[in-house]
Amino acid sequence: MSKTTLTRRGVLRSGAVAGAGVALPTIFTASSAAAYTNEPTGSTVTLGFNVPQTGPYADEGADELRAYQLAVEHLNGEGDGGMMNTFSSKELQGNGILGKKVEFVTGDTQTKSDAARASAKSMIEKDGAVMITGGSSSGVAIAVQGLCQEAGVIFMAGLTHSNDTTGKDKKANGFRHFFNAYMSGAALAPVLAARYGADRKAYHLTADYTWGWTQEESIASATEALGWETVEKVRTPLAATDFSSYIAPVLNSGADVLILNHYGGNMVNSLTNAVQFGLREKEVNGKNFEIVVPLYSRLMAKGAGANVKGILGSTNWHWSLQDDASKAFVKSFGTKYGFPPSQAAHTVYCQTLLYADACQRAGTFNPCGVGQALEGFEFDGLGNGPTLYRADDHQCFKDVLVVQGKENPTSEFDLLEVVEVTPAAQVTYDPDHPMFAGGQLGTCNPGA
Amino acid sequence: MDAILLQTLNGLDKGSAYALIALGLTLIFGTLGVVNFAHGALFMIGSFCAVTLSRLLTLSFETVDPTKTDFLGNPAKVKTPYVEAWFGPEAGGTIIDWAVPLAIIFAIPVMIAIGYAMERGLIKHFYKRPHADQILVTFGLAIVLQEVIKYFFGANPIPTPAPEVFKGSFDFGMLIGMDANAVIYPYWRMVYFFFAALIIGGVFAFLQFTTFGMVVRAGMADRETVGLLGINIDRKFTIMFGIAAAVAGLAGVMYTPINSPNYHMGMDFLVLSFVVVVVGGMGSLPGAVLAGFMLGILESFASMNAIKAIIPGIDQIIIYVVAIVILLTRPRGLMGRKGVMED
Incomplete structure (x- = not known):
């Protein structure tokens, strides 16, 4: 003789488990029909x-x-x-x-x-x-x-x-x-040394989020390896639009190079502000003051207009x-x-x-x-x-391209010129490099 | 000492923009009682007046230059602005170079017309509605306006430089006996500060020394009584809306060489300008100007490395911290009047 053990609490618990299962998004659950997520079955x-x-x-x-x-x-x-x-x-x-x-x-x-x-x-x-x-x-x-x-x-x-x-x-x-940012640093550093010398003092302005941090770390590491000194690293809010208060103290800091770890609207505005403050016309430590934009984009360079002329950076392709x-x-x-x-x-x-x-x-x-x-x-x-x-x-x-804002553009698209094609071997790093440490690829997930 | 002077100067031009936008906001709030969240969009449209005039002045005809090729290897088309063809390369080039100052003349009627259309077409229907409704409708209008601008001009910033004569900077420190490079200040920012001072002075003089201004001030103090005297105060307030729009637009026109304009720039200034209005005191014109400059300078100081080393992230929150402190100690703001937004 069997004894029924149905209780009110048991029914509720079972119902909750069943409900949660039904409610689980379908992309995270297995489908017995398909071998993997969204397997194409038609033409x-x-x-x-x-x-x-x-x-x-x-x-x-x-x-x-x-x-x-x-x-x-x-x-x-x-x-x-x-x-x-x-x-x-x-x-x-x-x-x-x-x-x-x-x-x-x-x-x-x-x-x-x-x-x-x-x-x-x-x-x-x-x-x-x-x-x-x-x-x-x-x-x-x-x-x-x-x-x-x-x-x-x-x-x-x-x-x-x-x-x-x-x-x-x-x-x-x-x-x-x-x-990536490491590759930008590895490609840019030798060109910076050749153009501006090994005895330089750099001031970083960095967008305060994941990309900015890794860019700053990569460029600082690459330039310090050349003998450059990093005078200051200043984080700027991603939402900032006017960078004058961050740029104004640069000339007084002893730095003779400003590195703008900015992209998009940040880059357009910080570069425009830096040129307005006449940094590129100044002489500090007996050297011409220089500005570097490690990551260039032609679309963004267009926004900065003539301010990009002569400024070095890197790009994936041109x-x-x-x-x-x-x-x-x-x-x-x-x-x-x-x-x-x-x-x-x-x-x-x-x-x-x-x-x-x-x-x-x-x-x-x-x-x-x-x-x-x-x-x-x-x-x-x-x-x-x-x-x-x-x-x-x-x-x-x-290969990574080192580019420079063109002095005499011939058209609205002709804003950057390639000054160096850095071979892939020079920008390659070990998989366990400290700048890339902390994560695991894991195993591939086919979904279904 | 030089760092303090430097950040004070920086704060002046930033404060100039805040003060001009907040002045317009306060004019609208003080006269019409409307909380206008589309005011930042008027600043943005003003800057695009400069972009538009710059594009009009550089309208060009194309000729084929067989000696050059384009990016596809075809014979290149060379563009020559009509202005240069009509007036010669030198005079034409000078006109194009002065596009931003010339845009002031272009922007005034355009902005007054936009302000007038905005007030008559939409905002007047919300005078008697709660402030929450006004905020919602004007915020929605701001989004529509910025999307319209993005549709026509794209999402990327558009460089609109100052005239050649105002490019670069001067060594303000050396003028007052400091070391070279101690205090560098761009020419155009100085121009912007004096321009803002001129506009602010002009608005105050208009309100203080003209019959129209006297009626508007009377209407701001007691709308009902002015109406009982047989004066059509609504019409005058509509004109004030147009003037406020023009002030915001002119602030935008002159700001274009400082930062390349984009469709979102109005929103970037809007929230800060509202804080400026609240700190200055709702409805107080002198309060808006005072708070604009004060918060601009404080924001500049907060981005100094020495300050950030003590309080990390202070540059992102300083304006709001000051707003909280002032509203706790002076609930009506720095120069707020009793009874405004208190019912």
Whole structure:
């Protein structure tokens, strides 16, 4: 004879557990039908382009979106093929990815981590995106990378320069083609020494968030290794618009170089303010006062106008490069849109092609298979010379450009000139370098 | 000593912008009783008046130069501004160079018209509504205006430099016997400070020494009584709204060489300017000006390394700390009048 043990409390407890299970977001639960999250079953595959369409980086996001659309056209066999013709891997045939026509959905990151995660989540859950890519900020990239890891899709980062993206916050499902702050320092330092000498005193103004901190650390470390002295490191609020009160004391500090670890609107305003204060016309310690902007973007340089003239910095890629791949991309993009692409456009175009190629080589869209195909992948023909997607941290290692604001621009796009192509070997570091310590890749997550 | 002088000077130009925006805000609040959160957008539109005039003056025709190529390798198109073609390269170049000061003339009628349209078209319908409604509608209007500007001008900052003669800086320290490079100050910031002083003086003189100003002041003190005397105070207040919009717009025009304008710059100033109005005393014009300069200077001091070493992050919160202290000790603000926003 059996005894029923149903109690009111037991029923409530069981109900609560069952309810919680039902309420759990579907992207975090297993589906017995699919082998991985959003496995494409029809004749198309959907990619999610998550870029800032509103907010301060909207122009950069618009350029990224143009490049994504171009990449999709090329993958589907439309247009002139762009860098697919110069890419060293010949797996892509212009018939989509693995025979499936490429479609895309877009999200607006607003350059806010929470908004970026929400739009990425929506593209994964509602639109069935099998890969998420994009972003114009390290904070956003790190946030979305974490979400993609949990959701079981690949994240191909856009414009993110913080060491943390492939350092302490690296994830098995995340991959970065763009260079990082350490590489900027390693590329810039020898050029700075050659131009300005080894006996210099540097004053840092740094945007007070993850990217600014890693940039400051990287540049200070690289310049101190040359013999430069760091006089002061001053953190400035990200929301600051007028930097005069931070710049005014620089001349009195004994420093003869000002390093602006700023990006976007911060860079435009701090550089404009520094030039207004006449820093570049001054002589300190018997030397000309110099300004350095370690991370340049042509779109941002445009905002600073003539103030960028003669100022050194670094960039991931520039449209004036004369290799076949860069020329093919500039021709393809320029013919379609009427102006040359930015470095943000270049990196996201590369990321889309690299993802598609990895799927082809792996023979699957499964994030673990795609990740494996990208890890340790060596390629060429995408505008940066021979490149390695390092398995240890999912960071691309390639040449870095040192650029300078052009003295006599011939057009509105002709703002920067390449003064040095720093070889990849010079910017390569060990996977366990202290600036990148503290995180683990973990294991890939296929989701379902 | 030099650091104190340096930050005082820095605070003056920052305070000038706060004071000009807060002056307009106070004029609108004092006359119409409206809390106008779209006032920062008027500052931003003023700066884009300078951008627009600069673009109008550089409108160009294209000629093909077969000796040069563009980024695609095609024969390059060379742009020549019509102004340079009409007046010669030198005179035309000078006109383009002076686009920002010339934009003052352009901005005054534009801003008055925008202010008038804003007041008649939207804000007058909210006079008798609670302040919360006014804040919501004007804040919404500010967002609409900035999105319109972004649609036409993009999200990136647009460089709009000062005339060549005002570029660079001068050694203020050496003028008063200090060491070289001790106190450097940009020419244009000095221009901005004197311009702000002129506008502020002009507004006060207008209110103090004209019949129109006297009626407006009377209306600010007791609207009902002025109305009973047969004066159409609403019409005068509408004109004041236009004047307040022009003041904010002119502050924006002259600010463009200091920081390249972008669609969001109004919001950057708006919150701080409201703090300035509250600290100065709601409805008090002298209070708004005094608080604008005071908070500008304090903000500059707070960003000194020596101060930040003692209280990290003080540069981000100083204005709000001062606001709390002043409102605790003087609840009506520095020069606030009894009865304003107390019912």
